[in-house]
Amino acid sequence: MSIYQVNEKGYYGPFGGAYIPEMLYPNVEELREEYLKIIEEKSFQEEFNQLLRDYVGRPSPLYHAKRLSEKYGTTIYLKREDLNHTGAHKINNTIGQILLAERLGKKRIIAETGAGQHGVATATVCALKGIQCAVYMGEIDIQRQAPNVARMKMMGAEVIAATSGSKTLKDATNEALRDWINNPIDTHYIIGSVVGPHPYPDMVARFQSIISEETKKQLLEKTGKATPDMVLACVGGGSNAAGMFYHFLDEESVQLYAVEAAGHGVHSGESAATTALGKEGVLHGSRSILMQTEDGQVVEPYSISAGLDYPGIGPQHAWLFRSGRGNYVSITDDEAMQAGLELTRLEGIIPAIESAHALAYLAKIPFKGDETVVICLSGRGDKDLDNYMKYFDF
Numbered sequence: 001m002s003i004y005q006v007n008e009k010g011y012y013g014p015f016g017g018a019y020i021p022e023m024l025y026p027n028v029e030e031l032r033e034e035y036l037k038i039i040e041e042k043s044f045q046e047e048f049n050q051l052l053r054d055y056v057g058r059p060s061p062l063y064h065a066k067r068l069s070e071k072y073g074t075t076i077y078l079k080r081e082d083l084n085h086t087g088a089h090k091i092n093n094t095i096g097q098i099l100l101a102e103r104l105g106k107k108r109i110i111a112e113t114g115a116g117q118h119g120v121a122t123a124t125v126c127a128l129k130g131i132q133c134a135v136y137m138g139e140i141d142i143q144r145q146a147p148n149v150a151r152m153k154m155m156g157a158e159v160i161a162a163t164s165g166s167k168t169l170k171d172a173t174n175e176a177l178r179d180w181i182n183n184p185i186d187t188h189y190i191i192g193s194v195v196g197p198h199p200y201p202d203m204v205a206r207f208q209s210i211i212s213e214e215t216k217k218q219l220l221e222k223t224g225k226a227t228p229d230m231v232l233a234c235v236g237g238g239s240n241a242a243g244m245f246y247h248f249l250d251e252e253s254v255q256l257y258a259v260e261a262a263g264h265g266v267h268s269g270e271s272a273a274t275t276a277l278g279k280e281g282v283l284h285g286s287r288s289i290l291m292q293t294e295d296g297q298v299v300e301p302y303s304i305s306a307g308l309d310y311p312g313i314g315p316q317h318a319w320l321f322r323s324g325r326g327n328y329v330s331i332t333d334d335e336a337m338q339a340g341l342e343l344t345r346l347e348g349i350i351p352a353i354e355s356a357h358a359l360a361y362l363a364k365i366p367f368k369g370d371e372t373v374v375i376c377l378s379g380r381g382d383k384d385l386d387n388y389m390k391y392f393d394f
């Protein structure tokens with residue numbers, strides 16, 4: 001077993017575990033007991049792979065970005081998660097979890113969402129399966145993210161406003177947890193990243209590991225070698241990065257770059273650069289690294305990209321950072337926006353601003369010229385057009 005994967009107690013080094021209120025114990029314990037058995041069943045694997053192929057459109061291409069490669073003087077491939085149905089990697093996880101929920105006999109799905117991307121991915125698979133769906137969303141986020149609210153409603157999901165506290169993601173999370181406590185038998189809670197109590201981080205990483213599984217095969221076909229020299233991915237909670245790293249964790253020759261959002265600058269007071277600023281603590285049910293004040297209050301994060309605007313990282317990332325296996329770096333709003341425009345002009349691909357953070361880090365690596373580099377293009381930029389237009393004054 002890899003030292004970078006979860007152990008039988010639910011930990012990655014000192015990180016992970018399940019720090020949950022007593023009343024959630026039955027829900028999480030049922031998942032913990034059942035998830036591996038179910039995921040490894042042949043019928044589960046067959047249905048999962050069939051939906052990834054026919055519904056999501058996998059395998060996503062591994063695209064040799066020639067003009068981008070020329071610009072940086074090395075060989076760069078893009079793993080095109082932006083071409084997935086619903087426009088990002090999140091659907092890989094929600095499909096996995098809906099199939100799991102079905103097999104656990106659940107009749108209802110709940111989720112929380114900030115910008116609405118995870119809510120849309122969840123509402124989508126609930127429509128696909130005809131399962132009742134409630135998405136908790138902060139009242140302020142509901143106002144800010146009207147198109148995603150419309151998508152969820154069109155899919156038949158109920159969008160429930162969280163009206164307490166700052167009326168944003170963390171309040172939506174609290175209300176979703178309260179719902180789950182009150183509905184332990186019939187409801188499954190779909191978490192959208194590699195965060196939360198064990199077994200969520202491991203479960204979500206397994207569903208996203210299809211990203212590196214395909215990358216290895218595709219690289220072998222294209223280059224005769226299954227391992228790149230480096231892979232890069234952006235990190236909010238860390239699910240696309242966990243999927244991109246998964247099958248390379250034990251191949252120490254592969255350098256792993258995890259790119260966080262530095263917002264207006266790491267030390268500007270407006271950032272989401274968790275490893276640079278954070279300390280060990282417990283957030284959303286697991287021990288990890290998070291941005292907090294001296295007395296342990298969670299600090300409000302900031303990034304221009306909603307998907308990276310999270311005050312922590314999943315426990316596996318905390319361990320990859322602490323152990324030195326991964327390089328945890330950060331990119332500012334400005335650098336990301338320029339990199340998003342650059343990819344658009346060089347390759348005709350408008351990336352999500354989240355993904356643009358990973359692209360921006362290319363400029364900081366001193367390439368020798370003979371490297372093979374894979375970047376996880378986690379999502380497409382359609383949802384960010386307003387932001388791009390305002391920023392560049394188009």
Ligand SMILES: *Cc1c(COP(=O)(O)O)cnc(C)c1O
Binds near residue numbers: 308
């Ligand atoms: C949600 C999102 C992210 C951040 O989530 P991770 O769990 O860190 O992958 C990154 N990119 C896109 C396009 C997203 O929608």
